Amino acid sequence: xxxxxxxxxxxxxxxxxxxxxxxxxxxxxxxxxxxxxxxxxxxxxxxxxxxxxxxxxxxxxxxxxxxxxxxxxxxxxxxxxxxxxxxxx
Numbered sequence: 001x002x003x004x005x006x007x008x009x010x011x012x013x014x015x016x017x018x019x020x021x022x023x024x025x026x027x028x029x030x031x032x033x034x035x036x037x038x039x040x041x042x043x044x045x046x047x048x049x050x051x052x053x054x055x056x057x058x059x060x061x062x063x064x065x066x067x068x069x070x071x072x073x074x075x076x077x078x079x080x081x082x083x084x085x086x087x088x089x
Contacts, residue, residue, distance in 0.1 A: 003078070008071030009034055015036075026073050027061060036068060 003067050016033050023029040031038050041064055048057050051064045 004076040006074045010069040
């Protein structure tokens with residue numbers, strides 16, 4: 001199921017449709033949308049995962065994306081509709 005990401009890039013708020021079928025996480029999705037190559041970043045991230053805990057990986061990822069110019073990442077709330085209350089287009 002596709003979700004919507006709201007993120008900031010270089011002080012500009014943007015939205016992007018995101019699916020786990022296409023990307024491992026929202027960071028990879030927004031980087032691709034902005035045309036940023038993450039090859040070296042992903043290699044380093046894997047090395048950190050191999051020797052450290054999840055918190056260290058998260059800190060590395062957050063700091064790297066701040067340096068690239070990204071701000072806050074948010075997944076937009078899902079709209080839950082009851083049975084028979086599906087919105088019509």
